[in-house]
Amino acid sequence: MLKNVQHFHPKEIFECGQCFRWTPLNEEKTKYLGVVHGCVLEVHLQGEDVYLHGVSKALFQAYFLKYFDLDRSYQQVKEVLQRDPLLKKSIAHGEGIRILQQDPFETLITFILSSNNLIPKIKEGIKRISSIYGEEMLFQGEIFYAFPTPEALAKATEEELRAMGLGYRAKYIAKTATLLKEARRFTKEKKLRPLTKEEEAKCAYDLAWIQELPEEECLKALMKFPGVGIKVADCVMLFSMGKTGAFPVDVWVKKAMVYFYGAEPKSLPKMRSFAKEQFGSLAGFAQQYLFYYAREEKIKLP
């Protein structure tokens, strides 16, 4: 149990577009079930307290503390962002939003799948991928499937993935999983023997290495994966690599930027650079508040 937790609402955390493996268990959406990090767990908000089921204290300390971003002062984040009067409404609407620190590989594959796709279909695709290539888990008598490792997913052919309804993204996912499998392999072997130039080049796809790069280089490195453009790279950086200055611009954020800031509707790159200038290292939080407001309120542009 986490006592007296502020800035934490399951509905807002899990419905603000950053994750796809949490499902509501009650009508009020205070209780969710999630598949994360090879675990199945429940999160339940009761009054001021948050209850986690299915996770030991040790695992909570070792992984979920960071996953739920519990070391961060959201009070402070909001105080700074609220200096922009145009953001106040969105922040008030999503008081309980937090940015999860998810697994980079899962986030990368998930957001490749997200391009020009629908949220229910993304969820279904991830579930299918996991049920074929992921490890089986038992939770309260029910079977769940963890998201696969790069090695497991690299076994999938483009045709197999296409047959799962992933569309033209199947090729990107198969290729990306293979790139990551090789990157991990050669990164390990590097400690044992000198690598050839070709092998060395493959290490540049290792996500653990990419994650440590400064934001601009990190973005460029991610965009080398097939099916990854600026939007997907921004999502991976923000939702799994702790790059809080990232500002993914999708259709909903675009609507919010036009609606609140009078942005030019067609220029996505300009919205992105404006927001990064305006919000700095807190741009990612601003993005989440704006996304959630726009989608919940179904903002329509004239």
Add this chain to the structure above:
DNA sequence: CGCCAGGCGGCTA
């Protein structure tokens, strides 16, 4: 039927 969805890759000027 046409339109669209948390875009991207490829081509053109």
Add this chain to the structure above:
DNA sequence: TAGCCGCATGGC
């Protein structure tokens, strides 16, 4: 570098 088009799929 900006602007356009095709792309798999399925719901409306």
